[in-house]
Structure formats: C-alpha cells, structure tokens
Amino acid sequence: MHQGTIDLDPLAGGFDLQSTVESGQSYLWDREDGRMYDADGGTGSDAWYWTTARVDGDPVVVRVRQTDGSLEWESTVDAEHHLRTRLGLDDDLPAIRETAPPDAVVDAAYDAYWGMRIVRDPVFPSLVSFICSAQMRVGRIHGMQQALRREFGDPVEFDGRQYRAYPTPAALATASEADLRDLNLGYRAPYVKRSAAMVAEGEADPAAVAGLDYEAARESLTEFVGVGDKVADCVLLFSLGYLEAVPLDTWIRTTIEEYYPECDRGNYTETSRAIRETLGGEYAGYTQTYLFHYLRSGGEDH
Numbered sequence: 001m002h003q004g005t006i007d008l009d010p011l012a013g014g015f016d017l018q019s020t021v022e023s024g025q026s027y028l029w030d031r032e033d034g035r036m037y038d039a040d041g042g043t044g045s046d047a048w049y050w051t052t053a054r055v056d057g058d059p060v061v062v063r064v065r066q067t068d069g070s071l072e073w074e075s076t077v078d079a080e081h082h083l084r085t086r087l088g089l090d091d092d093l094p095a096i097r098e099t100a101p102p103d104a105v106v107d108a109a110y111d112a113y114w115g116m117r118i119v120r121d122p123v124f125p126s127l128v129s130f131i132c133s134a135q136m137r138v139g140r141i142h143g144m145q146q147a148l149r150r151e152f153g154d155p156v157e158f159d160g161r162q163y164r165a166y167p168t169p170a171a172l173a174t175a176s177e178a179d180l181r182d183l184n185l186g187y188r189a190p191y192v193k194r195s196a197a198m199v200a201e202g203e204a205d206p207a208a209v210a211g212l213d214y215e216a217a218r219e220s221l222t223e224f225v226g227v228g229d230k231v232a233d234c235v236l237l238f239s240l241g242y243l244e245a246v247p248l249d250t251w252i253r254t255t256i257e258e259y260y261p262e263c264d265r266g267n268y269t270e271t272s273r274a275i276r277e278t279l280g281g282e283y284a285g286y287t288q289t290y291l292f293h294y295l296r297s298g299g300e301d302h
Contacts, residue, residue: 001159002078006071006089013093016115017066020087021049023293024138025238026119027129027145028052028166032063037139052156052165053082053122059165061158076158088117091286096243099280100287105259106279109287109294116293118286119238123206124199125166126239131191131226133234138296140184147183148172172196191226198224210240215269217242229268237285246276246288251295 008015021029022037030036032048050063055077062082064073073079084090093115100106121129125145132144145166152171153164172180173196180189198204204224209217214236221232230249236242246252248268256263256275263274276284 001074001076003072003074004078004080006073006080006083007069008066008071009069011089012091012095013097014115015066015071015087015089015117016113017049017064017071017087018047019113019116019293020119023113023116023289024296025289026121026126027132027138027142028121028125030142030146037142050163051086052153052163053079053086054165059154059156061156061163063158074159085120088119091117093117096280096283096286099283101278101280103259105255105294105299106287106291108299109290112294112297113290116290118243118289120241121239122166123235123239124169124196126235127195127206127221127224127227127231128172128192130231130234130238131195131224132185132188133231134188134226144184151175151179151183169196169199173200188226194225195227206235207240209236214242214244218245229272233272237289243285244276244282245285246272246279248272248275249292251292252288255291255295 029049029051032050035047046065046067048063048065050061052059052061060076062073062075062079064071064083071083073083097110100110128148129141129145133141148167149164152167152175156163156165172192175193177189177193180192185192199206206221206224209220212220217236217240218229218232221227221235222229230247233245233247237245237247248271252275256271260275260278263271263278265271265274279287
C-alpha cells in the first residue's frame with residue numbers, strides 16, 4: 001500500500017474536499033460512511049472518500065480525506081499526481097476569482113465554499129454520468145453511477161475490502177437495456193448503451209475533442225446519443241479542462257433570469273456566449289460552479 005499527504009497550506013486559495021466532490025461536478029466519488037450527497041451528511045470533516053482510476057489500463061482504488069492543513073491518501077499506486085489532477089489542486093483560486101464579476105451573489109457563493117475546485121474526471125465516466133443527469137437530483141445521479149459500478153465494474157481489492165471500478169465502455173455496451181433500466185436509468189438506458197458502444201467500437205472518442213476550440217468541442221460531443229449542449233458543457237468543464245464552459249442547467253437559467261436577464265438571448269449558443277462573458281470569460285465555468293452549488297444548497301439560507 002502507498003500512503004502520503006499533500007500539504008494544503010501552499011495551495012493558492014486553500015482546498016475544500018467535500019465541496020469539490022459533493023457539488024454536482026462529479027458522481028465518481030463515494031464516502032466510506034455512506035453519506036455522499038446526503039443532505040444530513042454533515043460537514044464531511046475527516047470523512048474518507050474513494051474513487052477509482054486506471055493506471056496502464058488496470059483499475060486502482062484511491063482513498064482520501066482532508067484533515068487540518070493536509071490531504072491524506074492511500075492507494076495501491078503513488079496517487080499524488082492523480083489527486084492533484086483530479087481535484088484541481090494546482091488551480092490558482094484567487095486569480096480565478098479576480099476574473100469574476102463583483103456581484104453580491106457571486107461574492108456570497110465564493111465566500112460560502114471557498115476552496116472548492118473544478119474536478120478533472122476521466123472522460124468516459126463523466127460522459128455517462130451527465131447523460132444520466134437529465135431531470136435528476138444530484139443524489140440520484142450519484143446513486144446511478146454507484147449502481148453501474150456494482151453491476152458492471154471490475155472488482156478491485158484494496159486493504160482487505162472489495163471495491164468496484166467504473167465500468168468500461170465495452171461492459172456498458174454489452175449490457176442489456178433491461179438491465180440498465182433495472183438500475184433506475186429509465187429512458188437514459190439506451191442512450192448510455194449506444195454511447196458506450198460508440199466508444200467501445202471506435203466510432204467516436206470523447207477525449208478526441210480535447211484541443212479543439214471550445215464551441216467546436218461542444219458541438220463534437222453532441223454526436224454521442226443523449227448528449228445535448230448542456231451535457232456536453234458539463235463534460236468539457238468537469239473532465240476536459242474547458243474552464244470557460246457554463247452548462248445552462250435549471251439553476252443557472254434561474255440565475256440568469258434573476259441576476260443577469262440581459263444575457264438571455266433566446267437560444268443556447270448565444271445565451272452561453274453572453275453569460276460566459278459576464279461571468280469572467282476563460283474561467284466562467286468556475287464562477288458558474290460556485291453559483292450552482294451555493295444556490296442549490298440554499299443560497300442565502302446556507
């Protein structure tokens with residue numbers, strides 16, 4: 001077993017593990033105490049979180065918890081590099097915040113969850129997660145991903161316990177629609193199956209859009225079944241590092257209506273351009289994520 005700690009004190013802007021992995025960005029982590037995305041789950045202080053990664057094609061478990069001034073981790077590999085990437089630890093939060101508009105609601109969101117960072121999840125699991133996200137609460141989306149792990153993921157032994165890796169594209173492509181529906185995917189089941197088959201059969205690769213201009217990358221991702229502009233934006237923001245992406249979900253559309261009505265241009269493309277400019281351009285997705293988490297968690301009642 002490999003173990004280590006990451007000193008959080010030098011990080012620009014600090015770090016908030018719970019907000020980072022329980023803010024609707026990622027559905028690929030779970031809490032050892034079973035209280036992930038639990039409204040009564042407390043602060044998550046000292047809670048162990050786990051996820052899986054693939055190293056040279058093999059699944060490995062990574063466990064992590066935040067303690068005073070440090071991030072403790074355990075894995076079968078040296079996981080520090082994976083954690084720095086997956087959890088956005090090298091992002092300069094104060095510099096990013098400087099690009100945000102000086103609005104009261106934006107300041108309140110940043111103050112409430114300061115230290116939250118944008119995740120960089122593996123792209124195929126991120127794609128499936130957000131295909132499953134349509135008209136779903138965050139807790140149910142997370143539950144779907146854990147169910148997919150249990151049913152179709154490879155077993156991974158770690159520290160005397162069996163975990164499950166996230167399913168491969170081939171595993172989900174060969175699953176029956178009925179089996180996927182039994183995991184509460186509903187009408188999303190054929191979307192997941194077909195998009196997984198596209199990846200497994202080499203018809204399309206979501207990672208291939210990396211490096212394209214932002215709007216071209218978004219358009220390219222919509223070739224996957226069940227992926228519209230909003231889902232594509234989520235994958236770009238929370239997996240592929242397009243920090244300007246602003247997924248126009250219900251919460252952000254409500255934010256636009258209440259705080260930035262001039263940004264509503266009547267269609268996704270033009271509204272997206274307007275709100276990106278308003279929220280800070282190249283880091284607009286960061287401000288969007290703070291607003292999403294703040295408003296979803298009760299806003300000024302937080």
